[in-house]
Amino acid sequence: MSRLEIYSPEGLRVDGRRWNELRRLECSINTHANASDGSSYLEQGNNKIITLVNGPQEPKLRSQTNVTKAVLSIAVNITRFSKTERSKSSHRNERRVLEMQTALARTFEKNILLHLYPRTQIDIQIHVLQQDGGLMGSLINGITLALIDAGIAIYDYISGVSIGLYDTTPLLDLNTVEESAMSSVTLGVMGRSEKLSLLLVEDKLPLDTMESVLAIGIAGSHRIRELMDKELRKHGEKRLANISSNQ
Amino acid sequence: MAKDIEISTSESKFLIEALRQGLRPDLRKFEEIRDVGITFGKDYGDVTVTMGKTKVHCRISCSIAQPYEDRPFEGLFYISTETSPMAGAQFENGNNTGEDEVLCSRIIEKAVRRSGALDVEGLCIVAGSKCWAVRADVHFLDCDGGFIDVSCIAVMCGLLHFRKPDVTVSGEQVTIHPVEEREPVPLGVLHIPICVTFSFFNPEDAEENIKGESNNEICLIDATLKEELLRDGTLTVTLNKNREVVQVSKAGGLPMDALTLMDCCHKAFKITEKLTDKITEVLKKDIESRNQHSAMLSSENARVS
Amino acid sequence: MDSLIIPGDNFHVEGRENVILGPGAYCDPKSQQFQPVNAGFEVVKESKKNVSVHVEYNSKRYVPAVGDLVVGLITGSYSDSYRVSLESFSTPVTLSYMAFPNASKKNRPTLKVGDLVYARVSKADKELEAEIECVDSTTGKDAGFGLLEGGTVVDVSLAYCRELAFNPDYALLPLLAKTAQFEVAIGINGKIWIKCDDVRHALACKKSIVDCQHYTPSEHKSIITKNFKKLLNSTD
Numbered sequence: 001m002s003r004l005e006i007y008s009p010e011g012l013r014v015d016g017r018r019w020n021e022l023r024r025l026e027c028s029i030n031t032h033a034n035a036s037d038g039s040s041y042l043e044q045g046n047n048k049i050i051t052l053v054n055g056p057q058e059p060k061l062r063s064q065t066n067v068t069k070a071v072l073s074i075a076v077n078i079t080r081f082s083k084t085e086r087s088k089s090s091h092r093n094e095r096r097v098l099e100m101q102t103a104l105a106r107t108f109e110k111n112i113l114l115h116l117y118p119r120t121q122i123d124i125q126i127h128v129l130q131q132d133g134g135l136m137g138s139l140i141n142g143i144t145l146a147l148i149d150a151g152i153a154i155y156d157y158i159s160g161v162s163i164g165l166y167d168t169t170p171l172l173d174l175n176t177v178e179e180s181a182m183s184s185v186t187l188g189v190m191g192r193s194e195k196l197s198l199l200l201v202e203d204k205l206p207l208d209t210m211e212s213v214l215a216i217g218i219a220g221s222h223r224i225r226e227l228m229d230k231e232l233r234k235h236g237e238k239r240l241a242n243i244s245s246n247q
Numbered sequence: 248m249a250k251d252i253e254i255s256t257s258e259s260k261f262l263i264e265a266l267r268q269g270l271r272p273d274l275r276k277f278e279e280i281r282d283v284g285i286t287f288g289k290d291y292g293d294v295t296v297t298m299g300k301t302k303v304h305c306r307i308s309c310s311i312a313q314p315y316e317d318r319p320f321e322g323l324f325y326i327s328t329e330t331s332p333m334a335g336a337q338f339e340n341g342n343n344t345g346e347d348e349v350l351c352s353r354i355i356e357k358a359v360r361r362s363g364a365l366d367v368e369g370l371c372i373v374a375g376s377k378c379w380a381v382r383a384d385v386h387f388l389d390c391d392g393g394f395i396d397v398s399c400i401a402v403m404c405g406l407l408h409f410r411k412p413d414v415t416v417s418g419e420q421v422t423i424h425p426v427e428e429r430e431p432v433p434l435g436v437l438h439i440p441i442c443v444t445f446s447f448f449n450p451e452d453a454e455e456n457i458k459g460e461s462n463n464e465i466c467l468i469d470a471t472l473k474e475e476l477l478r479d480g481t482l483t484v485t486l487n488k489n490r491e492v493v494q495v496s497k498a499g500g501l502p503m504d505a506l507t508l509m510d511c512c513h514k515a516f517k518i519t520e521k522l523t524d525k526i527t528e529v530l531k532k533d534i535e536s537r538n539q540h541s542a543m544l545s546s547e548n549a550r551v552s
Numbered sequence: 553m554d555s556l557i558i559p560g561d562n563f564h565v566e567g568r569e570n571v572i573l574g575p576g577a578y579c580d581p582k583s584q585q586f587q588p589v590n591a592g593f594e595v596v597k598e599s600k601k602n603v604s605v606h607v608e609y610n611s612k613r614y615v616p617a618v619g620d621l622v623v624g625l626i627t628g629s630y631s632d633s634y635r636v637s638l639e640s641f642s643t644p645v646t647l648s649y650m651a652f653p654n655a656s657k658k659n660r661p662t663l664k665v666g667d668l669v670y671a672r673v674s675k676a677d678k679e680l681e682a683e684i685e686c687v688d689s690t691t692g693k694d695a696g697f698g699l700l701e702g703g704t705v706v707d708v709s710l711a712y713c714r715e716l717a718f719n720p721d722y723a724l725l726p727l728l729a730k731t732a733q734f735e736v737a738i739g740i741n742g743k744i745w746i747k748c749d750d751v752r753h754a755l756a757c758k759k760s761i762v763d764c765q766h767y768t769p770s771e772h773k774s775i776i777t778k779n780f781k782k783l784l785n786s787t788d
Binding site: 067068 | 628665
Binding site for chain 2: 625627640641664668700701702703704705745751752755758782783
């Protein structure tokens with residue numbers, strides 16, 4: 001195998017992007033109108049993710065009810081065919097997936113106004129059809145869109161993105177090749193603010209470079225938020241137009 | 248989790264009110280960690296670490312195994328962090344899929360194993376067929392918060408303290424020399440990661456935290472069990488003495504300003520330095536106490552120059 | 553005549569008749585022999601007619617007994633009663649809506665989940681869930697029971713709680729009262745509720761109560777002054 005050049009001297013990455021370029025982000029909401037109360041389909045580069053939200057509904061188990069707020073449960077299903085090589089095991093009970101679910105649930109618990117829906121349960125199912133790095137960030141984006149589609153009260157968007165550090169150059173929105181070659185940081189940013197709901201750093205990173213990495217990540221997340229916002233508004237206008245033409 | 252510890256609203260309000268006035272229930276400062284006590288057992292790789300009332304025991308052991316096919320030059324290294332009701336009634340026996348248990352074991356895994364704190368290539372005996380499998384068993388003996396921090400220290404102390412039997416290889420013949428026969432050799436530890444956990448509390452309401460301009464959130468280091476139960480968010484930073492961030496995990500919880508989080512990292516570094524020095528000092532003392540008769544037993548004569 | 557006694561020993565009341573057995577003593581129904589079943593101090597009290605004996609022992613887990621004054625935490629509410637926890641991981645007890653002063657079918661108490669109550673154990677049968685009440689059932693008055701507003705809770709051992717509540721010579725609370733003003737409710741279930749106007753005082757009281765557990769009464773004064781000094785100095 002020829003040695004891949006992660007970041008060429010001309011400033012190009014493996015897939016031809018510049019250091020501060022995001023991958024193509026396409027999303028749509030209300031994709032599974034019959035199957036769920038809110039849904040979204042998100043493509044971030046080669047990540048393809050379906051998110052379904054059901055709820056607020058009656059809890060399946062009595063014991064899970066909370067009299068003061070809704071119970072949020074998140075299930076992440078990483079399909080066996082999501083990578084180039086079909087995986088031998090289902091990823092269902094892997095610790096990595098359990099950790100993801102916990103992290104996502106704790107992120108959105110603070111963003112959803114759970115106290116408005118006491119004695120109910122909000123179920124979020126995520127199906128990862130294809131993955132290509134920066135999965136956690138894409139999952140966050142997918143959930144945000146699906147929650148808005150489901151009409152569940154949230155404070156603000158949470159947008160997620162991953163950033164890597166190659167030597168001293170931060171690279172925005174990593175794909176799998178880049179992710180395996182360098183250490184990465186995943187952020188979940190609250191709306192237009194600089195508040196981080198989620199922050200995961202894996203592998204070593206010099207302490208003094210972290211600030212610049214975070215700054216770029218926040219800027220990237222804000223850009224993702226704009227892209228999602230644009231799509232949502234487009235969708236909203238379409239629906240509005242439908243209503244007004246019916247009259 | 249089997250059942251939760253129940254806490255009244257009065258108590259949680261009281262804690263927030265105390266924190267707002269800059270006071271912690273155990274009269275510590277916000278950025279003060281509890282005293283860390285490290286005691287080594289009689290054997291190599293047997294260590295008990297305490298921090299306040301929290302107590303964790305770690306035992307390192309090793310055996311010969313076959314390396315993975317795709318990594319013939321690397322030894323094996325496992326960390327097992329299993330909670331049991333021994334640490335407190337809130338833990339269930341044999342069930343390690345609770346949220347906190349999973350996060351704890353994943354963070355230790357990332358901090359120690361994936362960061363390459365142990366030189367696994369040094370565990371190789373014969374490439375592709377024989378290597379050392381090193382195992383760290385962490386036992387939680389008593390729980391008063393800060394499991395992640397304490398178990399990370401325990402695993403690292405264990406690894407630094409452990410000695411594996413010496414081996415000689417001649418061709419295909421591998422000889423393991425018992426500890427009594429030949430001085431055992433230490434493991435190759437490349438760096439010492441130290442975890443520092445921060446707990447965040449929100450004195451205002453949720454809206455102020457997310458929408459407001461102010462950053463009034465309270466941030467504590469090394470929370471006790473009660474503080475842990477009432478906190479709104481947590482952040483675990485793992486650093487080493489070389490100013491490297493090994494791992495950071497803020498899995499949701501209260502949204503915090505990026506600059507505050509950076510500030511936390513810098514605070515964590517100071518603690519990391521302090522703890523690393525403490526670990527090396529304790530280890531040095533232990534080795535000295537083990538070798539106190541070495542000078543007497545040595546057959547070496549004073550050289551005449 | 554307090555002396556240490558351990559299961560397997562014999563009580564020092566041989567040859568006496570009309571012996572009344574208290575907690576920690578067991579009488580074999582067949583042989584009518586009695587012996588201690590808990591380790592602690594043997595307390596023998598003599599009166600004209602008879603002699604009573606019990607073992608004063610320490611434990612951490614509370615078992616409800618009728619007449620005990622307890623501090624409970626409301627963990628759930630049902631159609632006609634509250635579920636109250638006297639200790640984490642213990643069986644919950646019930647607090648009926650009718651066990652309040654002036655209770656009627658229409659006049660319901662207004663406690664919420666998470667509130668603390670001071671109550672009396674009214675029923676503690678082996679076969680049934682224990683019940684507590686927030687009213688003095690003989691007079692129908694509130695008798696100091698009911699919601700404990702604000703404040704905080706200190707968890708201590710059961711023997712220490714009994715000492716604080718029943719031993720008039722135990723000087724800890726009077727000592728504390730000299731330095732700070734506070735409201736206190738001692739639950740025999742190992743929970744002491746304490747409330748001060750000032751958070752600092754409350755914290756100092758709380759820590760003093762916890763610390764003094766492990767020291768003799770003669771040392772209490774210095775512990776209290778130390779804790780208060782430390783807290784009040786931290787203001788500056």
